[in-house]
Amino acid sequence: MSRSSRSLLLALTLGSLSMPLAACTQVEEFESTYSSTTVEPIKGRDDDVQRVTFTAEAARRADLKTATVRPDGRRTSIPYDALIYDEEGATFTYVSPEPLVFVREPIDVLRIGGSRVVLRDGPPAGTTVVTTGAPEVYSAEFGVEE
Numbered sequence: 001m002s003r004s005s006r007s008l009l010l011a012l013t014l015g016s017l018s019m020p021l022a023a024c025t026q027v028e029e030f031e032s033t034y035s036s037t038t039v040e041p042i043k044g045r046d047d048d049v050q051r052v053t054f055t056a057e058a059a060r061r062a063d064l065k066t067a068t069v070r071p072d073g074r075r076t077s078i079p080y081d082a083l084i085y086d087e088e089g090a091t092f093t094y095v096s097p098e099p100l101v102f103v104r105e106p107i108d109v110l111r112i113g114g115s116r117v118v119l120r121d122g123p124p125a126g127t128t129v130v131t132t133g134a135p136e137v138y139s140a141e142f143g144v145e146e
Contacts, residue, residue, distance in 0.1 A: 037055070064136070068128055069119075
């Protein structure tokens, strides 16, 4: 190999090694303003309950499922999966007044029987409650990170 060929080969080799370094640049941090959920205070309520709205994609990813409050004799009942306890042991469920919107509702449990929770006090029969995905709604309402 001639001297000029070796010089050309060396120049090409060194040039190709420096190309990945030349492509490296400082990337500015980007903070997205997109949110898959929104949390808003509810007008007229003095407690800490907030309205949580999921996008359709967020609800699909959280696998949110709902059921309805059923009459149970003179009482009402909800599926056991709709029962949530907070850190103080208070019981509540998330009701869905409209699609993809959820509001924490305090409940008073009379008894638990199998897969049903009979309520002493709670939302009326026919109300939609979250069954699968309630912890994700709770996390969204209180800003809990995974």
